Amino acid sequence: MGISDINKIPETVEQMSSIDKLYYKRLLQYIKTTLKIDVTQYKDNYIIRRLKVRMKATKCSSFKEYYEYLRTHPEEKEKLEETLTVNVTEFWRDITVYKELMKIIDNFIKDKSRRKLRVWSAGCSSGEEPYGVAIIILESMKKNNRKMFDAKITGTDIDKEVLNKARRGVYHIKQLRNLPANIIQKYFTKLNDEEYMIKPEVKRLVTFKIHDLIKDPPLKNMDIVMCRNVIIYFDKKTQAELFLKFYEALNPGGFLILGKTEILHGKAKELFKTYNARERIYQKPLE
The missing domain is CATH 3.40.50.150 (Vaccinia Virus protein VP39)
Structure with missing residues (x-):
């Protein structure tokens, strides 16, 4: 994936196509149910930025592609969790x-x-x-x-x-x-x-x-x-x-x-x- 491909990924929900929205919702559901992360504590723009970090790392050029990658590569789960929670501060974390x-x-x-x-x-x-x-x-x-x-x-x-x-x-x-x-x-x-x-x-x-x-x-x-x-x-x-x-x-x-x-x-x-x-x-x- 080149720089142009990562730049094509929407940065807001408003910019998303219907297929993007569908797989973005599926990613949110995965984050909530599998990673046990409360997505309501984040703004959409923050989640999208964090997802793009992992999409760039895994060379995925769409939310659909990354969703499928996430489901077929178990090691990506921990990396996504760390990327999403890197700025979260709480008492006795871990x-x-x-x-x-x-x-x-x-x-x-x-x-x-x-x-x-x-x-x-x-x-x-x-x-x-x-x-x-x-x-x-x-x-x-x-x-x-x-x-x-x-x-x-x-x-x-x-x-x-x-x-x-x-x-x-x-x-x-x-x-x-x-x-x-x-x-x-x-x-x-x-x-x-x-x-x-x-x-x-x-x-x-x-x-x-x-x-x-x-x-x-x-x-x-x-x-x-x-x-x-x-x-x-x-x-x-x-x-x-x-x-x-x-x-x-x-x-x-x-x-x-x-x-x-x-x-x-x-x-x-x-x-x-x-x-x-x-x-x-x-x-x-x-x-």
Whole structure:
């Protein structure tokens, strides 16, 4: 498929022919029923743009062609899901990763020889990740009776506006869908039927700051570095450099947690040991 073919694909519903509309509706139905993604949270223009990304990658020149490709290539399902949800931010996204993180954090906190825990949420966007980690820490502190435990999470991003949103800590109810009801009740204040604000108890653990992953030096003395679904936007060379920065940021025995589609490579692959391959969790060896 050439550039002219991809440019012929409609960018709005209004531009679609009757056959385009038919297969676009079928794609929406597939996204809703098979991928279990609530299509109502997206505008049509956004979905069409995301579909075009995958259509270009698979060399499909129409919605019909891509629909048939999707149904006959099982590996495309995950790629489409990732492309559609890349900008979706919510608490405890990918719950299996967070279940592993709960175990890791609990092991840190129940160790009575430990007095502090430092976490870096790199590319934290509007704050769901660092606040989500703070909730896990608070739960573990209560469970292990560590009231005086010193925990701090630093959320960094290059975008000043999203950091301001993060500091405010107000979220739509849809972004809380992975959280149990008792956690929402304990750590959020309901503002109205759609919005919830994170409580001061959680905010106290989190600091936000502007940081450029590529240009700025890494944070130091971290026990956990989370950089999920961020490095996929960089080329392989830059990714390899970032992995080394994260290695430098971590204390011996510390953990690096990447996104589900992100794989460690370059020199860092030799330096880190794999802690959980499925969840993309790596550990800096004890020196």
